[in-house]
Amino acid sequence: MKKRFLSILLIMVMSLSIGGGSLLAWIGVQSSTHLNTYSIYLGATGNNKMAVSFSVLGTGQMTKIGAQKILIEKQSGSSWVTVATYHGSTNPAFYRSNAYSHAYEFSFTGSPGTTYRATLTAYAENSSGSDTQTGVSNTSQCY
Numbered sequence: 001m002k003k004r005f006l007s008i009l010l011i012m013v014m015s016l017s018i019g020g021g022s023l024l025a026w027i028g029v030q031s032s033t034h035l036n037t038y039s040i041y042l043g044a045t046g047n048n049k050m051a052v053s054f055s056v057l058g059t060g061q062m063t064k065i066g067a068q069k070i071l072i073e074k075q076s077g078s079s080w081v082t083v084a085t086y087h088g089s090t091n092p093a094f095y096r097s098n099a100y101s102h103a104y105e106f107s108f109t110g111s112p113g114t115t116y117r118a119t120l121t122a123y124a125e126n127s128s129g130s131d132t133q134t135g136v137s138n139t140s141q142c143y
Helices: 002-017
Strands: 026-028 035-046 049-076 079-087 095-109 115-126 129-136
Touching: 035 115, 035 129
Parallel strands: none
Antiparallel strands: 026 035, 035 049, 049 079, 049 095, 049 115, 115 129
């Protein structure tokens, strides 16, 4: 129980650590036997840098938990265009093994004046199977 509390606390602290924009962009609620909550946040940090922060909390200890994929999209008129795709299969830091939760933050270089958002595909797996759920972050303008 102490581990679970610390995991939740870590997720909350990480959600507060990125400046600008809303405090917590998006939270998915339990909708499976594997994923309890998941969130993704996007924020401009200056000098053309954008920070992406995600967290995934399982319903118990998972053999693998984290982000299967994160899409970075830019606004183009009333549409969104994918400009980058990050896969967990090529970014080992996107996953943790034998854990209740996982949180991670990374950055990318954007274009000043461009509005971005990120889409998370959360993943959790244990001996009874696996599940994915998708959530979209807030929007943030690069500067």
